[in-house]
Amino acid sequence: MARPREFDRELALERATDVFWANGYASTSTEELLAAMGIARQSLYNAFGGKRALYLEALEAYQRATTSGHLQRLKAPASPLAGIEALLLGLIAEDDGRRAMGCMGVGAVSEFGAGDAAMAELRAKVGPPVLASLVTRLREGQATGEVDPAMDAEDAARFVQMTMTGLQLAARGGGAAEALRSLARFAVDRLKTR
Amino acid sequence: MARPREFDRELALERATDVFWANGYASTSTEELLAAMGIARQSLYNAFGGKRALYLEALEAYQRATTSGHLQRLKAPASPLAGIEALLLGLIAEDDGRRAMGCMGVGAVSEFGAGDAAMAELRAKVGPPVLASLVTRLREGQATGEVDPAMDAEDAARFVQMTMTGLQLAARGGGAAEALRSLARFAVDRLKTR
DNA sequence: TTTATTATTGACTGGACGATCTATAACGGT
DNA sequence: ACCGTTATAGATCGTCCAGTCAATAATAAA
DSSP states (O other), X not given: OOOOOSSOHHHHHHHHHHHHHHHOSTTOOHHHHHHHHTXXXXXXXXXXXXXXXXXXXXXXXXXXXXXXXXXXXXXXXSSHHHHHHHHHHTTSOSSHHHHHTOOXXXXXXHHHTTTOHHHHHHHHHXXXXXXXXXXXXXXXXXHHTSBOTTSOHHHHHHHXXXXXXXXXXHHHTTOOHHHHHHHHHHHHHTTBOO | OOOOXXXXXXXXXXXXXXXXXXXXXXXXXXXXXXHHHTOOHHHHHHHHOSHHHHHHHHHHHHHHHHHHHHHHHHHSSSSHHHHHHHHHHTTSOSSHHHHHTOOHHHHHHHHHTTTOHHHHHHHHHHHHHHHHHHHHHHHHHHHHTSBXXXXXXXXXXXXXXXXXXXXXXXXXXXXXXXXXXXXXXXXHHTTBOO
């Protein structure tokens, strides 16, 4: 009953995500977004509501996609420590350009801090499930003797999460792929039973 | 031979630092800066050159001050591991508001990434000396047997640096002081000889 | 075919932005 | 007392910003 949209909404959202991801929210202009998305001004407002709404939707989709990838890598290997290593190594993009973009979630935390309610809500969707899966795998590793049983599994899980953000920040700062991988392996090694 | 400045340049720079630190570069307006600094528009341009020059000067002063504090805390205790613990715990501000500001250097990396030349130069002034001191203290700890001798001291030092940024990002994300302290202690504990 | 509804397009709006200009004021050296 | 120099204050600059408007186009239901 109405004129159908001419552009691919999901594709446009992906393009917008890349711009926000690379530059952050404040220093991205709607003009840049329109150019990247290949749509006209009014179409952005029709389809997404506005700059901030677009950012929130982009961040949410990004979080959903990356979190699902993280959980897959964490759970796939038979050995829990191999899972954690795969999770950490999976954060490190091979392509230099991609890697230097860091993590959009980390960027959002850094840009908006703890104060923004909508952002905090989004963040709350992604932290707990990863933490829970990490605890599960760590306890599993402690049962098999692979993971140091002297550690509190929850503390260790939070430590791995902090390592994730630390790696992603180092990537954003221009860290070389191999240097980041060493860092990841070192962190995993520190969880081993010796 | 000329009219003297009426405001305290250092104090004004400190005030500007707080605003940039809390909000980042892009989402800070010169108007906000002027209000916080208590000076008129032209005085900012006379004394600091412009918004970006002011930011760079603020970041440099911030880095110098915090790095010196870090090195003091790292070197003060007799035990190397106690020094590293003091370094990490020293990152965690007691005051909730301060703590939620995170670290201005981390914010700069997140906002500008690896591409900005002036920013990279500033960052290069602060990383290496801390890394070198960390290596020294870790080797010292390995000599006394307190620190796990199985680790490569440089790898371990880079790991501690990553932990520093991870902690500061967690602080920016609203992490509670006690939770951050646990994280710091856990990281230090992982360096111990067991 | 008509009508209701939504999409597209490009011009436009008010406001905020960083930066500059102008006029006046305050100082030290002569 | 005057001069050269720099500081301050306020008005103003052109630009860019996010968002809106108005005119036209495309669809499906009736």
